[in-house]
Amino acid sequence: MPIENAFYTPEAQGPYQLHSLGRFELEDGGVIDELQLAVATRGTLNDDKSNAILIPTWFSGTHQTWDQVYIGPGRALDPEKYFLVIVNQIGNGLSTSPHNTDDSSIAMSKFPTVRIGDDVRAQEQLLREVFGIERLALVVGGSMGAQQTWEWAVRFPEKVLRAAPIAGTAQNTPHDFLFTQTLLEAITSDPGWNDGEYTSHLQVQDGLGRHADIWATMGLSTDFWKSGFWQAIPMLDGTTTDDFRQFQAGFLRALFQLMDPNALLTMGWKWQHGDVARHTDGDLAAALGRITATTFVMPIDRDMFFPVSDCAAEAELTPGAQLRVLPSIAGHFGLFGFNPEYIDEVDRNLSELLATRV
Amino acid sequence: MPIENAFYTPEAQGPYQLHSLGRFELEDGGVIDELQLAVATRGTLNDDKSNAILIPTWFSGTHQTWDQVYIGPGRALDPEKYFLVIVNQIGNGLSTSPHNTDDSSIAMSKFPTVRIGDDVRAQEQLLREVFGIERLALVVGGSMGAQQTWEWAVRFPEKVLRAAPIAGTAQNTPHDFLFTQTLLEAITSDPGWNDGEYTSHLQVQDGLGRHADIWATMGLSTDFWKSGFWQAIPMLDGTTTDDFRQFQAGFLRALFQLMDPNALLTMGWKWQHGDVARHTDGDLAAALGRITATTFVMPIDRDMFFPVSDCAAEAELTPGAQLRVLPSIAGHFGLFGFNPEYIDEVDRNLSELLATRV
Numbered sequence: 001m002p003i004e005n006a007f008y009t010p011e012a013q014g015p016y017q018l019h020s021l022g023r024f025e026l027e028d029g030g031v032i033d034e035l036q037l038a039v040a041t042r043g044t045l046n047d048d049k050s051n052a053i054l055i056p057t058w059f060s061g062t063h064q065t066w067d068q069v070y071i072g073p074g075r076a077l078d079p080e081k082y083f084l085v086i087v088n089q090i091g092n093g094l095s096t097s098p099h100n101t102d103d104s105s106i107a108m109s110k111f112p113t114v115r116i117g118d119d120v121r122a123q124e125q126l127l128r129e130v131f132g133i134e135r136l137a138l139v140v141g142g143s144m145g146a147q148q149t150w151e152w153a154v155r156f157p158e159k160v161l162r163a164a165p166i167a168g169t170a171q172n173t174p175h176d177f178l179f180t181q182t183l184l185e186a187i188t189s190d191p192g193w194n195d196g197e198y199t200s201h202l203q204v205q206d207g208l209g210r211h212a213d214i215w216a217t218m219g220l221s222t223d224f225w226k227s228g229f230w231q232a233i234p235m236l237d238g239t240t241t242d243d244f245r246q247f248q249a250g251f252l253r254a255l256f257q258l259m260d261p262n263a264l265l266t267m268g269w270k271w272q273h274g275d276v277a278r279h280t281d282g283d284l285a286a287a288l289g290r291i292t293a294t295t296f297v298m299p300i301d302r303d304m305f306f307p308v309s310d311c312a313a314e315a316e317l318t319p320g321a322q323l324r325v326l327p328s329i330a331g332h333f334g335l336f337g338f339n340p341e342y343i344d345e346v347d348r349n350l351s352e353l354l355a356t357r358v
Numbered sequence: 359m360p361i362e363n364a365f366y367t368p369e370a371q372g373p374y375q376l377h378s379l380g381r382f383e384l385e386d387g388g389v390i391d392e393l394q395l396a397v398a399t400r401g402t403l404n405d406d407k408s409n410a411i412l413i414p415t416w417f418s419g420t421h422q423t424w425d426q427v428y429i430g431p432g433r434a435l436d437p438e439k440y441f442l443v444i445v446n447q448i449g450n451g452l453s454t455s456p457h458n459t460d461d462s463s464i465a466m467s468k469f470p471t472v473r474i475g476d477d478v479r480a481q482e483q484l485l486r487e488v489f490g491i492e493r494l495a496l497v498v499g500g501s502m503g504a505q506q507t508w509e510w511a512v513r514f515p516e517k518v519l520r521a522a523p524i525a526g527t528a529q530n531t532p533h534d535f536l537f538t539q540t541l542l543e544a545i546t547s548d549p550g551w552n553d554g555e556y557t558s559h560l561q562v563q564d565g566l567g568r569h570a571d572i573w574a575t576m577g578l579s580t581d582f583w584k585s586g587f588w589q590a591i592p593m594l595d596g597t598t599t600d601d602f603r604q605f606q607a608g609f610l611r612a613l614f615q616l617m618d619p620n621a622l623l624t625m626g627w628k629w630q631h632g633d634v635a636r637h638t639d640g641d642l643a644a645a646l647g648r649i650t651a652t653t654f655v656m657p658i659d660r661d662m663f664f665p666v667s668d669c670a671a672e673a674e675l676t677p678g679a680q681l682r683v684l685p686s687i688a689g690h691f692g693l694f695g696f697n698p699e700y701i702d703e704v705d706r707n708l709s710e711l712l713a714t715r716v
Contacts, residue, residue: 174583225532
């Protein structure tokens with residue numbers, strides 16, 4: 001029986017549709033008998049199906065942030081011009097996930113390992129079967145969404161005209177692997193996690209809290225905290241505070257403590273093992289060399305775990321790619337659009353990218 | 359009864375002497391009835407006592423790394439010219455600490471909170487009473503040793519002629535506080551820690567391992583891991599490896615799992631609360647404005663939690679201070695002297711600093 005969790009509902013995340021892809025075989029050998037993807041679309045697909053943009057989601061995220069922060073009339077991602085398809089990644093709590101499946105063979109601790117490539121194959125099937133889309137004007141995503149964007153560009157080069165990986169890499173680095181490991185350990189070390197067989201995410205509040213505390217260090221930046229930038233950001237209860245420890249408790253801790261532990265573990269493992277060089281026997285240059293999309297590589301200047309240097313190294317290996325560094329005092333969590341300069345720079349770059357002839 | 363731990367012995371750490379300072383009242387209200395400092399000296403104090411250099415230790419460290427990596431004939435810290443006094447910080451496992459005291463009123467979970475200022479006052483008393491030293495040619499320390507160096511320069515300006523804080527700040531930042539919190543939580547979340555009343559550090563191996571894993575992310579750098587730099591570094595068993603996960607297990611995990619959990623917690627709390635502005639009602643500029651020492655502020659270029667920007671901001675507030683950035687692919691753990699460019703640059707800067715007339 002699925003576990004109730006109010007965070008993973010249309011009321012909390014905004015409306016979405018579930019599309020079933022039927023039986024789906026995973027790259028690591030597992031099977032999901034009826035894979036469902038939670039999908040939100042904006043705009044209208046044009047007659048020649050040339051205006052489709054795919055947006056995969058990041059770790060712990062859903063379609064909601066993209067809908068609220070990145071999409072709008074007059075913006076680069078303009079629903080009056082484009083058909084925007086935001087696909088929640090497998091295991092994120094909305095698409096088929098450990099806590100929400102009614103298939104007892106894959107529920108909770110039995111959920112199979114899922115790879116970035118599984119998401120990309122599922123998205124390709126969804127776009128083709130449900131919408132008849134064979135080519136994408138753009139794939140754009142942040143963090144794990146960037147990992148999926150890179151995977152799209154390498155795996156289906158003929159289907160991706162433009163790619164914008166924001167704050168994420170094509171091949172996960174050892175440093176990032178070790179960072180992700182600390183996030184996973186914060187959860188699995190909680191006795192309430194019970195090897196994945198808890199009956200409510202409330203039993204794992206300590207572990208989720210520690211998980212959130214690690215995010216507070218690596219997800220943001222020293223300047224974010226020192227400047228007091230956070231004092232203007234409402235916590236989950238709608239109030240603000242001038243005590244940074246209270247902000248951490250009322251914002252990141254409160255947010256992650258709403259989430260499902262096994263969902264975070266599924267996504268975390270997937271993130272750790274992201275690697276487009278799986279297509280080319282470990283040769284990253286060969287994998288990125290396959291890319292034919294016009295690509296803007298867009299790291300965030302203060303990102304501590306997808307740092308500019310790692311993203312720039314991949315841009316160097318990608319034919320014709322341009323490096324566009326985004327500014328945010330919030331580091332990796334700049335993705336949430338805390339500062340208008342970030343949003344402006346994303347829009348400027350995506351508009352330029354979408355205007356390129358391919 | 360003290361707990362046995364072979365890591366905190368002269369056999370493991372090299373020789374040192376214990377000096378008792380008698381009853382020592384701590385800033386936060388606790389008392390250590392007989393405070394013992396573990397001290398290693400090199401060289402000879404000259405007749406006018408003008409050649410003394412104080413070296414306080416960092417988190418989890420002892421006198422040993424300074425002795426092995428930073429001191430030597432012909433080096434800046436030359437025992438043939440200077441009298442070098444390396445003082446192990448309170449609670450580090452060699453000086454009076456939760457696990458090694460035979461005073462049951464302060465043993466283990468009852469150990470009082472200790473501040474950076476307590477260490478500095480204890481060191482001042484030691485130098486005066488034991489060695490008759492009233493002025494220091496130089497105070498130099500890394501990380502928490504830098505915190506103590508800053509505290510010395512602010513608290514006893516007339517006693518410090520030169521100061522070299524390496525990879526550490528005068529006032530801990532919120533970001534660094536939150537980072538340290540994750541290190542503490544990794545230990546206290548281990549049921550084997552038992553609220554500080556374990557009977558062997560072996561009962562806390564899981565927590566110490568997670569603690570080490572967080573260090574692997576924040577203590578090093580993405581380039582350290584990606585470059586394979588670590589492949590040349592022997593693990594604790596003397597071997598090397600080309601698997602980064604094995605290196606993490608055999609090096610940092612193996613190292614921290616030798617240590618005493620309560621010692622790490624005592625030092626961690628102290629680190630979190632380091633702040634020279636306690637002398638000036640929270641006014642950092644006023645506190646640093648007191649400094650009369652010739653000061654070289656020496657952050658490490660890839661340091662993730664005492665980043666150059668935070669150290670540079672404090673250098674700006676320190677009269678006459680110069681910023682000297684040290685290069686290390688190992689980030690904060692560059693302090694261990696993994697790369698010769700780092701060592702050379704430390705020596706060059708300390709030689710120049712020691713040659714300045716004051």
